[in-house]
Amino acid sequence: MIVKVGKAVFETTAVLAVLCVACAGVAQDRSGSYPGMASLDKYLMTDRNAEITLAQSAAPDHNATVMILGSDGYEAAVNGSNGFVCEVERGWMSPFDSPEFWNPKMRGPICFNPQAARSILPITIERTKLVLAGRTKDQIMADIRRDLDSKKLPALEPGAMSYMLSPKSNLGDAVGHWIPHLMFYVAVSQANSWGADLPGSPVMRNPQFNRAPEPITVFMIPAKTWSDGTPAPPDKN
Numbered sequence: 001m002i003v004k005v006g007k008a009v010f011e012t013t014a015v016l017a018v019l020c021v022a023c024a025g026v027a028q029d030r031s032g033s034y035p036g037m038a039s040l041d042k043y044l045m046t047d048r049n050a051e052i053t054l055a056q057s058a059a060p061d062h063n064a065t066v067m068i069l070g071s072d073g074y075e076a077a078v079n080g081s082n083g084f085v086c087e088v089e090r091g092w093m094s095p096f097d098s099p100e101f102w103n104p105k106m107r108g109p110i111c112f113n114p115q116a117a118r119s120i121l122p123i124t125i126e127r128t129k130l131v132l133a134g135r136t137k138d139q140i141m142a143d144i145r146r147d148l149d150s151k152k153l154p155a156l157e158p159g160a161m162s163y164m165l166s167p168k169s170n171l172g173d174a175v176g177h178w179i180p181h182l183m184f185y186v187a188v189s190q191a192n193s194w195g196a197d198l199p200g201s202p203v204m205r206n207p208q209f210n211r212a213p214e215p216i217t218v219f220m221i222p223a224k225t226w227s228d229g230t231p232a233p234p235d236k237n
Contacts, residue, residue: 033099033173034100034104038102045068051088052066052077052078054088054109054166057167057168057227058164058165058166060165065117066086067086068087068088069090069128072132073132074087083118088107088109088110089124091106092131093127105170105173106170107170108169109166109169110163112162113160115157116157116162116185119160120156120162126144130143144213148215161185165180165225165227167226179223179233182220185217186216186217196219205218206218206219
């Protein structure tokens with residue numbers, strides 16, 4: 001199904017970053033090649049327009065607010081009007097226990113619907129802010145728990161979902177360019193509440209929030225086409 005993705009305007013205090021680059025059911029390389037954060041320039045894209053285009057490729061339509069990563073966090077590059085937001089996630093939006101958490105090559109184009117932009121985006125904005133401040137994984141988790149408890153970070157909104165349909169993503173050494181998919185964010189629950197990961201079920205549970213302080217479960221459903229309408233290969237995982 002092709003949906004029109006719209007635009008949203010964000011104030012300066014809310015333009016810092018976002019996420020989800022690990023995929024459920026995919027075995028990961030545990031070689032530990034990325035023991036710590038690389039220099040910031042390794043995570044940045046030098047071509048501003050290239051990052052905008054990559055972010056826009058997450059969904060079928062380009063009428064979305066776009067954020068790109070700068071040295072101080074994510075900043076608005078294209079302003080919109082109806083609440084959808086696209087950006088390119090980096091490795092630190094992987095599960096905290098992923099060996100590729102610090103992989104500087106990861107590029108995960110994602111586009112959030114309005115509900116996710118208001119409730120998932122602030123969480124990933126905060127995580128990126130803490131990463132760029134030099135916080136450790138344990139410190140990041142503690143800081144986010146504190147912000148959730150104090151309600152500095154918003155509660156999850158019903159209907160929050162996102163698109164990851166880019167034909168140009170790189171979700172890490174172990175996954176690479178994975179299949180196009182939609183993601184749905186719900187309060188913590190058992191995978192079988194959606195029939196996730198059962199034989200023959202198209203629904204998978206994303207391990208993005210392993211060890212994470214956010215009380216969220218993420219379900220993924222594969223799509224048949226990329227954002228440009230070309231057919232995707234069948235999932236072999």
